[in-house]
Amino acid sequence: MTLSDLANRLELRVHTTGAPLDRPVGGGYASDLLSDVIGHARKDELWVTMQVHPNIVAVAVLKELAGIVLVGGRLPAEETLAKAEQEKIPILGTPLGTFELAGRLYALGIKGS
């Protein structure tokens, strides 16, 4: 399943305009602690988080994640969005909380590793 499939199925809002949504999503990881994501997320996974500051983009670049979904209706900070466009990291959003979104992703076959 690609990011755009997931965005359609789960009515996710796509905040970035230039970042690729056609990349297959290899799994998911949910955490608000950056070093936890660095330590445990896997390449090509979708990251579910409440963090909105620019450092999330650096983490996604370094781990080669498929994208970031901001939960609870949180919006990316302005610099976060600018950096995400520059680094081509898709940032999406949902009003759902972490637990609910993770459950729906799982039901669509997006699992943890």
Added chain:
Amino acid sequence: MATAESVYHREFPVRGGDFAKAGSVACEIKELLKDLGLAPAAVRRTAIVAYEAEMNVIMYAREAKMALTVSPEVIRLTIDDSGPGIPDVELAMTEGYSTATAEMRELGFGAGMGLPNIKKNADEFAIDSEVGRGTRLDVVIRTNGHVTP
């Protein structure tokens, strides 16, 4: 492109407290290693080590010099800072231990996993710290290493 004889060396300054640029040295190193044509897993592991070390300098130390040396078999990163030093290195290496401030934690730092992440991704790891002088990390990553990042 790295050849059998070539050794690449470069030094990067890292400035403490510079949160706006946080992670930029690690991202630059990652691009550089990719361009050198090194194995993707080794590139990712080195980038993770560089990121966690850079973040620790930004959060806890005044400034540092990050040195990158690359040969076809081995990537070496040394990070030498002039920060406050670590009073109990063994404790600092324990997963979950952190002295991060409330503001840092709000931003998602302070899991106490940075140094453990560095060690996990290293084939060789040494840490040397003196209170009042600073901290030095010496990390070796073999380009054919087996650790999955």
